Amino acid sequence: MFGVNDIPKFFLAFFLVLPVISFIHEAGHVFFAWLMGGRSIKVTVGSGDVLFRAGMLEVRKYYFWYGQCSFDNLKRNHHLANILIFSGGALFNAITTVIVIYLIENQTLDPNMATYQFTYFSLYYMFFALLPMPYPDGSYSDGKIILDLIRNKKQSGEQTYRVQWNEEQKQWCVLNHDGELVQTFEEEEKALAKAHEVAQSNRPSRLVNSKNDKEVEVRNYPRIPL
Structure with a gap:
């Protein structure tokens, strides 16, 4: 007792x-x-x-x-x-x-x-x-x-965010997993900084830079173990 x-x-x-x-x-x-x-x-x-x-x-x-x-x-x-x-x-x-x-x-x-x-x-x-x-x-x-x-499921809803150059508008676009526009920037560095911020706050996620018709993974943000 x-x-x-x-x-x-x-x-x-x-x-x-x-x-x-x-x-x-x-x-x-x-x-x-x-x-x-x-x-x-x-x-x-x-x-x-x-x-x-x-x-x-x-x-x-x-x-x-x-x-x-x-x-x-x-x-x-x-x-x-x-x-x-x-x-x-x-x-x-x-x-x-x-x-x-x-x-x-x-x-x-x-x-x-x-x-x-x-x-x-x-x-x-x-x-x-x-x-x-x-x-x-x-x-x-x-x-x-x-x-x-x-069970071979994808990483529990992993999102992919993209930084992509828009030739017509001459701007860098930050796109979410569904290809929707998040924000545009004139400089690639600012676009990447914003994309990092969004991807990091929505783990698990990947950040991809779409440039010259190629997609290159910049960083991945796995889930946080507790």
């Missing part, structure tokens, strides 16, 4: 163990994103205002709640690559849990409340990450993305 003496244990789990587990989870996503050639990789731990940044790590005010990693321009942006990236978080949680259990069984680590909480909440984190479901904010769990990829 939960008693007054258990309150410090609760705070230990909530403010120390869970953030560590969250960081390990995001590290798994990051590892495979890096392995697949991802660029601009960033790990966010927590939510709210930014407390500090160190390299690719960003820690926010409520560091004990939520986490995600973001990246773009995967060199290997195929189904298997994305399955590995979205599986990476749960995989790293599973590996670290097995390591902790192994060290306890070999008496290298003493079984205590911290190790118990670590294994318990790691399994909890894995379960809800891999449970294939949509979240209320419209995003998907890692499991839902993985299931869609295994």
